Amino acid sequence: MGHGGLALPAAIHPKRSRPMPEPLPSPNLNDLEEQPGHLIRRAQQISVSMFHETLGRDVTPVQYAVLRALLEHPGIDQVTLASEAALDTSTAADTAARLEAKGWIAREVLARGQRSLSLTPAGQAVLAGLEDGIVAMRDTLLGRFDPPEQVEFMRLLRKFVQLNNERSRAPLRRGAARG
Numbered sequence: 447m448g449h450g451g452l453a454l455p456a457a458i459h460p461k462r463s464r465p466m467p468e469p470l471p472s473p474n475l476n477d478l479e480e481q482p483g484h485l486i487r488r489a490q491q492i493s494v495s496m497f498h499e500t501l502g503r504d505v506t507p508v509q510y511a512v513l514r515a516l517l518e519h520p521g522i523d524q525v526t527l528a529s530e531a532a533l534d535t536s537t538a539a540d541t542a543a544r545l546e547a548k549g550w551i552a553r554e555v556l557a558r559g560q561r562s563l564s565l566t567p568a569g570q571a572v573l574a575g576l577e578d579g580i581v582a583m584r585d586t587l588l589g590r591f592d593p594p595e596q597v598e599f600m601r602l603l604r605k606f607v608q609l610n611n612e613r614s615r616a617p618l619r620r621g622a623a624r625g
Contacts, residue, residue, distance in 0.1 A: 492587075493507075493587065494507055496583055496586055496587060497510075497583060500579045500582055500583040500586065501576055501579040501580070501583065504572075505572065505576065508531075508533065508537065508541055509541055509544070509545060510576065510580075511531045511532075511533070512527065512531055512533075512538070512541050512542065512545060512551075513545070513550065513551075513565065513569060513572065513573050514531075514573070515527055515530040515531045516551060516563055516564060516565050516569070517565060517570070517573055518530075520563075520564040520565065521562050521563070521564050522562070522563055523556065523560040523561060523562060523563070524538050524539050524542055524560070524561050524563065525538075525560070527542065527563055528616065529618070529619035529620070530618075530619070530620060531618075532611075532614065532616050532617065532618035532619075533616050534615060534616040537616070542561070542563055545569065548568075549566060549568045549569075550565065550566055550568055550569030550572055551563055551564065551565055551566060551569050552564050552565075552566050588600070
């Protein structure tokens with residue numbers, strides 16, 4: 447007997463209102479299209495390619511993420527920047543040095559050798575100049591889905607990233623290094 451004296455199908459958990467999902471069939475290891483890691487790698491290739499097609503090659507996707515993080519959190523140090531942009535500290539430092547050389551960010555040495563990072567007016571102008579392209583790229587990336595699919599794809603993509611954040615070599619740690 448199930449919940450409340452009623453017999454429930456075996457696939458329905460008594461504390462849930464919807465059926466439990468069926469387990470995935472065993473993957474065909476000979477078919478790369480059945481392997482999520484391969485598809486995620488391909489999606490990354492497509493995304494980077496579209497980024498450069500839409501926005502040019504003056505800014506990389508990682509540089510864009512750093513610029514956005516500094517727009518949201520001016521004056522943060524490089525360790526916090528790495529946490530905010532989900533980068534390892536050496537990549538964050540290298541990217542900050544490149545952006546400083548372009549004149550897009552300013553790095554000021556703080557006590558204990560840390561560096562405070564902020565956008566320069568030129569960096570702010572670069573970001574402002576990218577806004578329309580970022581919207582166009584998003585529309586292109588998601589445009590082949592119908593609107594409900596776009597919403598569902600983004601929901602599942604965010605969920606995938608959130609559930610697997612700690613498995614990254616550079617987990618996102620928003621606000622973790624500030625205090």
